[in-house]
Amino acid sequence: MNRTARRKFTSGLVVALCGAAVVLALVPLFFVFAYVISKGFSSLNWDFFTSAPKPVGEPGGGMANAMIGTLILIGIASAVAVPVGVIAGVYLSEYGKKKFATLVRFTADVLNGVPSIVIGIFAYGLAVLPVKHFSALAGGLALGFMMIPIITRTTEELLNLVPGSLREGALALGATRARAAFSVMVPAALPGIMTGILVALARIAGETAPLLFTAFNNRFFTTRLDQPISSLPVQIYTYAVAPYEDWHRQAWAGALVLVAFVFTFSVLARVVTRRLERMHRT
Amino acid sequence: MKKTPSSRRSADDRGFRLGTGFFALLVVVLVAGIFWELFRTSQLSIDKFGFRFWTGRIWDPVAGEFGALPFIWGTLYSAVLAMLISTPIAIGIAVFLSEISPRVLRTPLAFLTELLAAVPSIVYGLWGVFVLVPIVRHLQVVTPPWLKKVPLFSGPPLGVGMLSAALILAVMVIPFTSSVAREVLKAVPSTQREAAYALGATRWEAIQAALRFGRTGIIGAVILGFGRAIGETMAVTMVIGNNPQISASLYAPQYTMAAVIANEFTEAADDLYLSALIEIGLVLFVITLVINALSRLLIWSVTREVKAKAPRAAPTAVAAKPQAAA
Numbered sequence: 001m002n003r004t005a006r007r008k009f010t011s012g013l014v015v016a017l018c019g020a021a022v023v024l025a026l027v028p029l030f031f032v033f034a035y036v037i038s039k040g041f042s043s044l045n046w047d048f049f050t051s052a053p054k055p056v057g058e059p060g061g062g063m064a065n066a067m068i069g070t071l072i073l074i075g076i077a078s079a080v081a082v083p084v085g086v087i088a089g090v091y092l093s094e095y096g097k098k099k100f101a102t103l104v105r106f107t108a109d110v111l112n113g114v115p116s117i118v119i120g121i122f123a124y125g126l127a128v129l130p131v132k133h134f135s136a137l138a139g140g141l142a143l144g145f146m147m148i149p150i151i152t153r154t155t156e157e158l159l160n161l162v163p164g165s166l167r168e169g170a171l172a173l174g175a176t177r178a179r180a181a182f183s184v185m186v187p188a189a190l191p192g193i194m195t196g197i198l199v200a201l202a203r204i205a206g207e208t209a210p211l212l213f214t215a216f217n218n219r220f221f222t223t224r225l226d227q228p229i230s231s232l233p234v235q236i237y238t239y240a241v242a243p244y245e246d247w248h249r250q251a252w253a254g255a256l257v258l259v260a261f262v263f264t265f266s267v268l269a270r271v272v273t274r275r276l277e278r279m280h281r282t
Numbered sequence: 283m284k285k286t287p288s289s290r291r292s293a294d295d296r297g298f299r300l301g302t303g304f305f306a307l308l309v310v311v312l313v314a315g316i317f318w319e320l321f322r323t324s325q326l327s328i329d330k331f332g333f334r335f336w337t338g339r340i341w342d343p344v345a346g347e348f349g350a351l352p353f354i355w356g357t358l359y360s361a362v363l364a365m366l367i368s369t370p371i372a373i374g375i376a377v378f379l380s381e382i383s384p385r386v387l388r389t390p391l392a393f394l395t396e397l398l399a400a401v402p403s404i405v406y407g408l409w410g411v412f413v414l415v416p417i418v419r420h421l422q423v424v425t426p427p428w429l430k431k432v433p434l435f436s437g438p439p440l441g442v443g444m445l446s447a448a449l450i451l452a453v454m455v456i457p458f459t460s461s462v463a464r465e466v467l468k469a470v471p472s473t474q475r476e477a478a479y480a481l482g483a484t485r486w487e488a489i490q491a492a493l494r495f496g497r498t499g500i501i502g503a504v505i506l507g508f509g510r511a512i513g514e515t516m517a518v519t520m521v522i523g524n525n526p527q528i529s530a531s532l533y534a535p536q537y538t539m540a541a542v543i544a545n546e547f548t549e550a551a552d553d554l555y556l557s558a559l560i561e562i563g564l565v566l567f568v569i570t571l572v573i574n575a576l577s578r579l580l581i582w583s584v585t586r587e588v589k590a591k592a593p594r595a596a597p598t599a600v601a602a603k604p605q606a607a608a
Contacts, residue, residue: 007486010484010486011484011485011486014486014489015486018381018382020374021371021373022375022395025398025453025456035413036408036409084305087305088309091303091305094302095299095302095303101306103310104306104309104310106578108309110313111312113506113510113574114313114316114571114574115570116515117540117543117563117566118320118513118566119316121323121563122315125323126319148312176294176298178294178295178301181298181302202400206403206404208402209516209544212547213548233516236404236405237404240407240411241520251408258405259401259402259405262401263397263400266397266400
């Protein structure tokens, strides 16, 4: 009897500890959010969204150039990563049982775990070293490399949710394999593929490390792809480690904008994925 | 597809396979390319220092003296500490979400824990600098003097240092480990738990049965988290103190491989300096490659095999050993 009671007690204790683990993990999440929102909101103003940084010591100024820079960078990254990622995903879903497909899947997963700073060095060697100056192009390339494995894997996963009977129907009507894939399967999975791209964008929009020595930074507005360009994460970093109160304030505001951006994408992606899963699994 | 009657169609299909396969190949080429590029550009440093690079303790760019041992130490120390803190919590979360939680709570809680992974590194860094570091500094100030004699707690109260880095890393790594561990637990056949319950097991004992079945994959999940902790850059750079010294103290400012690259890459004036930094990057790449490959294999060995065997899992699962599956 005593033994049973002890076993039950242990069981209850472990269950409680597991619950505590969830709460413990949510505490930092809550605190990070609380700080970013409270400190960020109080520092947001019109200037922040419309002007470039002021010279050191002059109060005011904003991060408008950094926001535009981030948009340009993720634009370049998407141009690089979306075609490669989606088509590689189509391959994996169509020929998934081949040995080569397993290798690609494995490499994509491994690439996903490569530190972003290493990808940054690679892009530096590829696009900065030969021309001897930092550029938006190099930064976009680095971010694009990071997006490729994410898009590849989500595209494959979501194409696999589309019932195989659709493909078989197309093939039975005399369509070639390519036709069946690009005119039937991909359109059916399109919302899902868009979601995969959103997930990838959410992941890279906040990346700082690979931009430090590729896109570098720029105090001015620019849209030139062959020149250094500012981005929100790098600007936040620059301001956070600087000794000026006003810059810290702006760093928090930048963090709020960045977090809002990333979270909108994540939540959107999640909602669409859920809906897709429910649609195809029933 | 080989069975299509017209030869033109089979040629088309072949074109499609090769065409899409080419893009798939690009993924592999990318990884190979990263290795080649890093290897090529770090040649100068590799030739000059050889293995001495990894045993040297002095990092003095001005004198042209490059020893990377302090960075290796800082990287491993911070990652191990982060794993010690995060692993029990992450596995607790995975167990709670897959075995204990009521259905209604499951989705929102899973979503919240995964949000931890969506917060950009730079935001963790910002929070670390202005919120966590002052807290840690206060903790160091109130540390009783007798405790400060222990090497683990020695040093002045700076706030920035190993402890801050390990704490922030732990928070960042939790969602990775927990979501993969949850996936692994999901792949464990329910017959495992049912069999345990049928034998009169308590809830925890049934959970143990599931954990034991999936242990290979759970180890994989932990290793995956370790890989993340090793490569994490911005948040660590901002709170670890960036001082290349080898110290056992949690309070001492130290340095990691990723952090030194982030900090000094744009300042590297001469070729040797740059080459030395790239060599650090090369090793970081190889380490994370090996760690990720290992963890994927472990995770796949559980989630894949179980999926493949699903139809006949019921009769064999109770007796099945996970090692056999691996």
